[in-house]
């Protein structure tokens with residue numbers, strides 16, 4: 290007969306029944322309690338362990354479910370097996386779990402890029418981020434020094450974010466973009482990605498359509514698809530999206546556009562097209578989601594005003610971010626739209642993260658209130674323009690006759706289209722072997738293309754040139770086949 294001279298530790302964080310499960314299985318594994326031996330009655334065990342009977346029952350049930358114990362006819366319990374130790378030490382079937390959530394995995398190419406971007410040694414010719422050397426250390430140091438006096442507390446903030454930031458954004462949107470928006474029309478988000486995420490879960494039904502330029506940045510993400518929406522590509526020409534090709538816009542659909550310095554093609558939608566698109570959207574009651582991540586980064590001349598600036602009927606939701614002009618690590622963006630929309634998004638935002646970083650919001654308030662930001666932007670535009678010119682010269686040198694590309698009027702991107710079909714996947718891996726990390730065009734598109742997104746914002750100009758030379762050699766090999 291088995292004797293029990295042990296008690297669970299009631300002060301331990303481990304649940305008492307788990308301690309009992311472990312005690313019994315250890316005893317069996319050690320050979321102290323052999324197969325076939327009978328355990329004391331549940332009442333006696335409860336007494337011996339100094340616990341409630343229900344705790345013993347829970348432990349017994351678990352041990353029986355593992356096949357370690359079995360009930361016998363007399364209502365007692367016996368040791369059944371000691372070969373389970375392997376089984377018990379197995380973790381849950383995490384694979385099943387991680388495939389069960391509704392959010393889709395990233396595209397494999399993006400997963401690879403996300404991993405490789407943090408490995409040293411690659412020249413990154415597609416990265417959509419400002420180079421570390423463009424980070425304005427002095428300006429940021431000045432702003433950060435002021436923070437101890439500026440920040441009164443770091444508590445949770447209201448639905449729409451830091452009111453002071455809402456106010457400056459409202460002033461800036463009016464003065465810089467001609468967009469009339471009260472602070473009650475502005476939601477501060479953790480980057481504009483969060484704006485997209487909130488819209489995808491708050492405003493659209495499963496099965497609804499989201500029209501976008503083809504290609505588009507949005508296609509490289511799984512945000513809307515994960516929420517059950519269909520992305521639909523609409524071709525674009527040099528003036529922007531050919532909205533008239535949308536024939537079947539159903540109720541509850543949406544049009545997402547990046548009108549200025551489009552990602553990935555660099556296109557700027559003409560003023561005329563913006564007006565027509567707004568008219569089209571108003572006629573069809575098709576809301577427009579205008580993503581203006583790159584609007585401030587123009588080189589020779591200012592782009593036409595945002596579509597939102599002419600929106601008198603509340604048809605446009607506008608999104609801005611500091612990720613491309615300043616630093617993505619601040620995670621600050623904003624959504625501007627009708628009050629009811631912004632309130633709804635803010636309500637869901639409160640349930641998911643309770644607000645964007647207050648430190649970043651205070652910092653941006655301070656920065657946007659000072660003229661320093663405008664001076665910095667002017668310098669940044671000049672620097673980016675030089676980098677663009679350098680990239681264009683390198684493309685001329687290495688890709689003339691092999692590919693076509695745009696001359697971007699701002700933003701980060703050149704859309705390099707090869708004249709012939711080439712196996713982009715192979716080019717990607719050949720380039721990796723040669724120390725060049727690139728963004729294949731396919732991930733932004735609805736059908737196969739033979740393009741690459743080049744960004745002149747990240748790699749140092751000299752290195753970008755070198756990488757483009759390497760890339761041209763690789764592509765040439767496939768041209769000769």
Ligand code: PMP
Nearest residue numbers: 417480481482552582610612622
């Ligand atoms: N929109 C566009 C067009 C972008 O290119 C990016 C970043 N690549 C984002 C939104 C997301 O930016 P963030 O969330 O950092 O504001």
